[in-house]
Amino acid sequence: xxxxxxxxxxxxxxxxxxxxxxxxxxxxxxxxxxxxxxxxxxxxxxxxxxxxxxxxxxxxxxxxxxxxxxxxxxxxxxxxxxxxxxxxxxxxxxxxxxxxxxxxxxxxxxxxxxx
Numbered sequence: 682x683x684x685x686x687x688x689x690x691x692x693x694x695x696x697x698x699x700x701x702x703x704x705x706x707x708x709x710x711x712x713x714x715x716x717x718x719x720x721x722x723x724x725x726x727x728x729x730x731x732x733x734x735x736x737x738x739x740x741x742x743x744x745x746x747x748x749x750x751x752x753x754x755x756x757x758x759x760x761x762x763x764x765x766x767x768x769x770x771x772x773x774x775x776x777x778x779x780x781x782x783x784x785x786x787x788x789x790x791x792x793x794x795x796x
Contacts, residue, residue, distance in 0.1 A: 692743045693732030696784025698722055701733040704783050708760045738784040744777070746793035753790065754778055 702722035711724035722733035747753040763781040777791040
């Protein structure tokens with residue numbers, strides 16, 4: 682062991698736990714790992730855990746990366762999710778859009794790095 686960071690551990694959003702679990706499971710398509718009604722929802726998201734907790738919603742301090750940004754946005758919009766148009770960044774080269782969940786949390790969804 683070298684004492685090095687190895688991954689992102691936990692990221693999450695706040696609001697009505699039950700409603701947000703339904704949204705991120707049924708609309709976004711994340712797999713539920715743990716669900717305790719009104720207390721916590723935890724989803725599998727790559728090497729990290731994505732949490733839904735009670736509390737005040739707001740802008741997420743992280744972004745989520747997608748393998749096909751345009752297909753993801755089209756699927757989310759078709760399911761009734763609120764999404765901005767896709768835009769590009771000259772500085773980072775990323776394309777992205779903002780998703781607003783039913784509680785009012787906003788998360789930036791970006792194109793994944795090609796390995």
